Amino acid sequence: MNCLSQLLQLLLLVVALLRPASEECNIVRRGLSRDLLLIGTVLTNEGALQDSTVFVQSGRIAHVGDICGLGMRGGDASVLNCTGSVISPGFINTHEHIEFSTVSPFPDIGERVRHRHDWRLGARNYTMREVSVNGSSVDATAWGELRHLFSGTTSIVGGNMVPGLARNLDFPDGLEDGLDARVVINDIFPLKDKLGAMRNGDCDYGPDPIDQDTAIGYHRYIGHIGEGVDVEAANEFICLSNATFDTTPAVGGGGLSTDIIAPNVALVHALGLTPGDFDIVAVRGAKIVWSPRSNIHLYGTTLNVSYLLEAGITVALGTDWLPSGSATMGREAICAASAADEIFGVKIPPKVLWEMATVNAAMVAGFEDQLGSLETGKVADIVVFEGKSGKDGERDISIVDPFEQAVFASQEEIELVLRGGKPLLVSPRIKDLASGTCELVAFGDSNKIVCIADELGSLFKELEASLRGVYPAVLPELPPDEPTCKPKA
Ligand SMILES: *[C@@H]1O[C@H](CO)[C@@H](O)[C@H](O)[C@H]1NC(C)=O
Numbered sequence: 001m002n003c004l005s006q007l008l009q010l011l012l013l014v015v016a017l018l019r020p021a022s023e024e025c026n027i028v029r030r031g032l033s034r035d036l037l038l039i040g041t042v043l044t045n046e047g048a049l050q051d052s053t054v055f056v057q058s059g060r061i062a063h064v065g066d067i068c069g070l071g072m073r074g075g076d077a078s079v080l081n082c083t084g085s086v087i088s089p090g091f092i093n094t095h096e097h098i099e100f101s102t103v104s105p106f107p108d109i110g111e112r113v114r115h116r117h118d119w120r121l122g123a124r125n126y127t128m129r130e131v132s133v134n135g136s137s138v139d140a141t142a143w144g145e146l147r148h149l150f151s152g153t154t155s156i157v158g159g160n161m162v163p164g165l166a167r168n169l170d171f172p173d174g175l176e177d178g179l180d181a182r183v184v185i186n187d188i189f190p191l192k193d194k195l196g197a198m199r200n201g202d203c204d205y206g207p208d209p210i211d212q213d214t215a216i217g218y219h220r221y222i223g224h225i226g227e228g229v230d231v232e233a234a235n236e237f238i239c240l241s242n243a244t245f246d247t248t249p250a251v252g253g254g255g256l257s258t259d260i261i262a263p264n265v266a267l268v269h270a271l272g273l274t275p276g277d278f279d280i281v282a283v284r285g286a287k288i289v290w291s292p293r294s295n296i297h298l299y300g301t302t303l304n305v306s307y308l309l310e311a312g313i314t315v316a317l318g319t320d321w322l323p324s325g326s327a328t329m330g331r332e333a334i335c336a337a338s339a340a341d342e343i344f345g346v347k348i349p350p351k352v353l354w355e356m357a358t359v360n361a362a363m364v365a366g367f368e369d370q371l372g373s374l375e376t377g378k379v380a381d382i383v384v385f386e387g388k389s390g391k392d393g394e395r396d397i398s399i400v401d402p403f404e405q406a407v408f409a410s411q412e413e414i415e416l417v418l419r420g421g422k423p424l425l426v427s428p429r430i431k432d433l434a435s436g437t438c439e440l441v442a443f444g445d446s447n448k449i450v451c452i453a454d455e456l457g458s459l460f461k462e463l464e465a466s467l468r469g470v471y472p473a474v475l476p477e478l479p480p481d482e483p484t485c486k487p488k489a
């Protein structure tokens with residue numbers, strides 16, 4: 001059977017089942033296998049492919065592009081017509097502290113500090129911000145993974161994990177679906193400065209800081225480095241990039257500078273770095289994790305990311321955590337765009353932001369051969385975002401950039417979340433795709449079918465009831481009490 005006749009056969013089938021035109025996905029054929037053929041606008045690194053396809057077989061992506069390339073395959077697949085919707089790889093969140101997912105955002109007391117120890121520990125007469133998880137941190141972690149899954153994030157580097165739900169790229173047991181086991185080392189205190197050491201001119205932080213030999217041995221090392229806007233934050237980068245800066249050991253251990261800046265290393269925050277420091281990051285092929293909302297809420301400003309992009313640095317987005325960051329990757333991307341514009345007068349194209357949430361994030365986490373893009377052979381972590389064409393009230397939104405449609409989407413706009421080809425969230429119109437223990441959950445004005453109970457060990461609604469009153473996992477378009485993304489004047 002040649003390609004045309006196959007196409008014709010598919011179309012005939014489709015015509016027979018054709019439903020009224022809609023911007024939402026329809027099941028046009030329920031196949032016998034668990035294979036899935038998605039039709040719609042497919043987001044790839046080369047651009048958005050309209051009227052294209054993604055074929056999912058045994059949890060992997062088996063074909064992307066023109067339906068003709070499918071050949072004989074797909075005969076017993078379910079066919080989902082998502083014309084008008086956008087098909088994207090699931091987002092990868094490279095910076096979370098996921099066990100704080102039940103802690104409400106910090107109230108804005110109007111104080112912008114200069115270094116993380118200022119708010120963490122109340123250093124230098126700043127107000128100490130208390131964060132304590134009320135109740136089980138396992139439940140809080142599950143809650144955070146659900147909030148992110150419901151907003152299109154399928155992988156997280158978050159310092160904690162529960163089995164199932166989102167992938168946890170920093171835990172061998174959190175990878176799911178037989179991913180090649182190789183984890184991110186996720187280090188919040190590379191210089192062992194947890195107790196509050198702030199230095200300027202030497203590296204006398206705590207004992208046993210990260211060193212070059214250790215860092216080189218890791219597949220990926222993601223470290224909080226230079227979180228602050230003062231010389232003390234800048235000093236942290238010097239201590240980790242210049243081995244001759246401090247060659248005198250400190251009493252009690254540590255005290256030596258080292259040089260870990262290499263392609264397998266990503267710096268989280270890096271707010272204290274100078275343009276010259278970023279030139280070093282660029283030359284060495286190291287990467288940056290950008291968390292603009294948390295930066296602005298705590299320090300009043302964020303990175304001039306266009307400088308980094310022009311230098312050729314791979315930048316990924318991360319939400320940081322609920323107390324000062326974004327509740328979802330979509331809210332982080334919205335903050336990233338507005339911060340770049342407001343502080344630096346730069347318009348970052350939606351596709352660039354989308355890359356920071358997908359392919360760049362996969363590179364930062366070291367999973368770029370398995371995750372982060374829709375390509376044959378990769379794991380089928382796929383999210384479908386509702387179409388926005390047509391009229392929204394008075395506003396003509398027929399020409400929305402499909403990358404914008406994906407990366408700025410609210411939870412309500414998500415129609416399908418697949419992790420390894422397994423549907424974890426489906427919209428009611430395509431409910432026949434749901435399998436396992438599923439439940440109907442109200443997402444604002446629309447409902448979603450959520451199929452996570454088998455992995456969670458309880459229904460979503462049961463977890464919600466037991467956590468009664470904590471910050472929600474299902475959010476309106478504008479999450480409540482969201483930390484500010486408005487830079488300090
Ligand atoms: C998909 O749906 C659109 C309308 O939304 C329709 O025009 C098109 O023919 C359908 N294609 C297939 C293959 O079902």
Ligand SMILES: *[C@@H]1O[C@H](CO)[C@@H](O)[C@H](O)[C@H]1NC(C)=O
Nearest residue numbers: 118122123124125126127198
């Ligand atoms: C903190 O406040 C106290 C009391 O006002 C003052 O003596 C001290 O110098 C301040 N410390 C710093 C680092 O500003």
Ligand SMILES: *[C@@H]1O[C@H](CO)[C@@H](O)[C@H](O)[C@H]1NC(C)=O
Nearest residue numbers: 132133134135467468469470
């Ligand atoms: C923890 O939860 C309990 C029960 O809901 C509540 O009474 C208490 O105020 C909470 N504590 C904090 C610090 O939120």
Ligand SMILES: *[C@@H]1O[C@H](CO)[C@@H](O)[C@H](O)[C@H]1NC(C)=O
Nearest residue numbers: 238241242243244245246280
């Ligand atoms: C590293 O530190 C040494 C000692 O402070 C200094 O002389 C040298 O210029 C620094 N190297 C770089 C690349 O900044």
Ligand SMILES: *[C@@H]1O[C@H](CO)[C@@H](O)[C@H](O)[C@H]1NC(C)=O
Nearest residue numbers: 304305306307308310343344
């Ligand atoms: C931000 O970076 C851009 C691109 O390198 C540069 O042209 C601009 O001057 C920078 N802005 C500030 C305020 O540093």
Ligand SMILES: [Zn+2]
Nearest residue numbers: 095097224320
């Ligand atoms: Zn952090």
